[in-house]
Amino acid sequence: MIMATVRARPASARKTRYASATRDDLVRSAVALFTTHGYAGTSLDVIAARARVTKGALYHHFRDKQDLFEAAFSAVEKKVYAKLKKVLATSENLWVKAGLVVREYLQSCLDPAYQRIVIHEGPVVMGWQRWRDAQEGLSFGVIRDAIADLRAAGGLSGLPVEVTARLVCGALSTAATMIANSPDPKRVSEETEDAVVRLLGLVRAGAEAQGLR
Amino acid sequence: MIMATVRARPASARKTRYASATRDDLVRSAVALFTTHGYAGTSLDVIAARARVTKGALYHHFRDKQDLFEAAFSAVEKKVYAKLKKVLATSENLWVKAGLVVREYLQSCLDPAYQRIVIHEGPVVMGWQRWRDAQEGLSFGVIRDAIADLRAAGGLSGLPVEVTARLVCGALSTAATMIANSPDPKRVSEETEDAVVRLLGLVRAGAEAQGLR
DNA sequence: GAAACGAACATACCACGGGTATGGTGCGGC
DNA sequence: GCCGCACCATACCCGTGGTATGTTCGTTTC
Numbered sequence: 001m002i003m004a005t006v007r008a009r010p011a012s013a014r015k016t017r018y019a020s021a022t023r024d025d026l027v028r029s030a031v032a033l034f035t036t037h038g039y040a041g042t043s044l045d046v047i048a049a050r051a052r053v054t055k056g057a058l059y060h061h062f063r064d065k066q067d068l069f070e071a072a073f074s075a076v077e078k079k080v081y082a083k084l085k086k087v088l089a090t091s092e093n094l095w096v097k098a099g100l101v102v103r104e105y106l107q108s109c110l111d112p113a114y115q116r117i118v119i120h121e122g123p124v125v126m127g128w129q130r131w132r133d134a135q136e137g138l139s140f141g142v143i144r145d146a147i148a149d150l151r152a153a154g155g156l157s158g159l160p161v162e163v164t165a166r167l168v169c170g171a172l173s174t175a176a177t178m179i180a181n182s183p184d185p186k187r188v189s190e191e192t193e194d195a196v197v198r199l200l201g202l203v204r205a206g207a208e209a210q211g212l213r
Numbered sequence: 214m215i216m217a218t219v220r221a222r223p224a225s226a227r228k229t230r231y232a233s234a235t236r237d238d239l240v241r242s243a244v245a246l247f248t249t250h251g252y253a254g255t256s257l258d259v260i261a262a263r264a265r266v267t268k269g270a271l272y273h274h275f276r277d278k279q280d281l282f283e284a285a286f287s288a289v290e291k292k293v294y295a296k297l298k299k300v301l302a303t304s305e306n307l308w309v310k311a312g313l314v315v316r317e318y319l320q321s322c323l324d325p326a327y328q329r330i331v332i333h334e335g336p337v338v339m340g341w342q343r344w345r346d347a348q349e350g351l352s353f354g355v356i357r358d359a360i361a362d363l364r365a366a367g368g369l370s371g372l373p374v375e376v377t378a379r380l381v382c383g384a385l386s387t388a389a390t391m392i393a394n395s396p397d398p399k400r401v402s403e404e405t406e407d408a409v410v411r412l413l414g415l416v417r418a419g420a421e422a423q424g425l426r
Numbered sequence: 427g428a429a430a431c432g433a434a435c436a437t438a439c440c441a442c443g444g445g446t447a448t449g450g451t452g453c454g455g456c
Numbered sequence: 457g458c459c460g461c462a463c464c465a466t467a468c469c470c471g472t473g474g475t476a477t478g479t480t481c482g483t484t485t486c
Contacts, residue, residue, distance in 0.1 A: 019463065038337070040253060043443055055445090056465045065444070124251070124337050128394050163401070163408045166391050167384040174383025178376065181341050188376070195376045202419035203412065209422040232434065256472060268474090269436045278473065 023061045025051040030072040035113040039069060039121050069117075069125050070134070076117050077138045080108040084142040094153050095204055101146050102172065102196055105139070109176025110189075119173045143169055172196075236274045238264040243285040248326040252282060252334050282330075282338050283347070289330050290351045293321040297355040307366050308417055314359050315385065315409055318352070322389025323402075332386045356382055385409075 029050040033042040044065060048058045062068040087104045090097065108114055123131040135141075144165035151159055175192045182188040242263040246255040257278060261271045275281040300317045303310065321327055336344040348354075357378035364372055388405045395401040 022463085044445090045443075054465055057463075059445075060463060120337055120341070123390075124333055128333070128390060132394070159411055160404045160408050163388070163391065163405050164412075166387055167405075167408065167412070170387025171380040171384040173387075174379055175376070177336075177341060178379050181345070191373045192376050192380075195373050195380065198372055199377070199380070199416065202416045204419070205422050206415035206417070206419035209418050235434080257474090258472080267436055270434070272474075273434060 019061075022051070022053060022057060026053070026058055026061060026068065027071050027075050030068050031075060031113055031117065034069065034072055034121070035116050038116065039065075039125050044068075066125060069121075073117055073122055073126070073134065076111075076113045077135065080105075080111075080114055080118075081138040081142065083108060084139055088142055088146065094150055095200075098146055098150060099197065099200060101143065102168075102200070103193065105143065105169075105172055106176055106179075106189075106193065106196070108139070109173055110180055110185075112180070115176060115180055119177065140165065140169060232274075235264070235266060235270055239266070239271055239274060239281065240284050240288050243281050244288060244326055244330065247282065247285055247334070248329050251329065252278075252338050257281075279338060282334075286330055286335055286339070286347065289324075289326045290348065293318075293324075293327055293331075294351040294355065296321060297352055301355055301359065307363055308413075311359055311363055312410065312413060314356060315381075315413065316406065318356065318382075318385055319389055319392075319406065319409070321352070322386055323393055323398075325393070328390060328393055332390065353378065353382060 026047065029047050030042075033047055033050065044055050044058055047068070048055050051057075058068065062071065084101060084104055087100050088097065090100070092100070109119065118135075122134075126134065144161060147159075147165050147168065148161045151161055175196065179185050179189045179192055239260065242260050243255075246260055246263065257268050257271055260281070261268050264270075271281065275284065297314060297317055300313050301310065303313070305313070322332065331348075335347075339347065357374060360372075360378050360381065361374045364374055388409065392398050392402045392405055
């Protein structure tokens with residue numbers, strides 16, 4: 001029984017020392033499957049199969065299913081973070097910049113992966129505390145900083161920054177969910193942006209009127 | 214082998230024809246366990262045991278685990294709905310009433326059961342669409358109506374009601390989650406209410422300033 | 427009034443999926 | 457050249473959702 005080297009690997013046997021590549025494959029596979037079928041609806045065997053490995057490899061790189069989920073979470077979050085950071089680099093008027101960040105974040109929230117993994121299943125799978133901490137230095141940090149700038153510039157007298165940022169994020173993610181699940185995303189999207197811009201305008205008008213008095 | 218009537222029932226054998234009571238027991242048990250251990254972390258056997266029955270009884274009253282979850286969801290939602298309805302019955306100034314509703318909803322969101330079952334796990338377990346529909350006639354309906362009144366009264370020029378209501382709910386539920394998971398709920402709660410009231414004030418000021426022009 | 431019927435459960439069993447224990451293989455270090 | 461470890465596959469265990477079937481007892485029907 002010689003049969004040479006053709007072991008019954010999941011196909012296209014990877015040689016060796018490609019550990020990080022394997023890890024990335026697993027994360028990509030997890031992101032795709034968690035996005036379409038959810039955390040509970042995706043088995044580890046299927047994730048591993050899509051990455052052309054077995055559960056053994058998976059458990060070599062990750063402690064458990066939750067650990068893999070967190071890796072997928074981070075991967076998705078980092079992309080959005082990069083986009084927001086780029087928008088924030090433009091040096092316009094603070095209020096204008098706030099509008100841009102809001103617009104960009106709304107757009108990011110439309111990504112199915114971000115929506116399901118980060119917004120919806122994140123707090124359930126990871127637990128809210130851990131979910132919050134994981135976002136601290138990423139997309140949420142950007143939004144919080146924007147609001148802090150706004151406050152420092154004089155508007156928003158005495159508004160607690162952290163809390164307000166959370167409120168804004170909550171509202172926006174809800175909005176994005178609404179858009180994504182709408183039968184007519186185009187229309188709802190415009191309506192939502194309109195509403196957000198209007199509200200932002202009202203707050204600005206209120207802040208200025210109050211500031212003048 | 215006579216042994217009389219003493220069957221090995223899960224203790225305290227219920228006679229018969231107490232079907233609705235059994236159902237309620239199961240729902241109460243589910244609410245309690247889902248609240249503390251989450252949907253995935255709670256087995257049907259444990260739920261049944263707490264209700265002093267077996268899985269057989271559970272599957273007689275509910276199609277599957279998800280069906281039981283929805284029953285628990287409805288039970289929790291109805292309580293909050295009743296409270297909101299009561300607050301809305303007071304006939305004060307519309308803006309004052311809006312403030313009261315916001316305050317009451319925030320308070321309701323602090324209930325661990327409402328927080329975990331309705332806000333967090335609801336959309337994940339039931340799917341967002343179904344979750345949205347299930348809330349339509351309950352707590353969300355109350356908030357949407359309040360905003361509709363506000364708009365009809367002249368303020369909030371041309372704001373889309375449905376969308377705005379979703380934004381408000383999203384922000385408030387996020388706020389409540391933040392409060393509940395804070396190491397110092399008392400302080401964060403006050404801070405949050407302060408922020409919400411301030412923002413509401415800003416919007417009102419903006420609306421009035423804009424309305425005067 | 428007893429036989430038939432069905433609601434309201436209990437019991438026994440299966441399949442699937444997360445997790446573990448163990449085995450194998452090739453590369454780097456000495 | 458052999459040792460050890462990273463890297464991964466295979467085999468297995470067990471908790472859990474779901475199903476199929478059995479059992480009891482009140483209600484109905486003739």
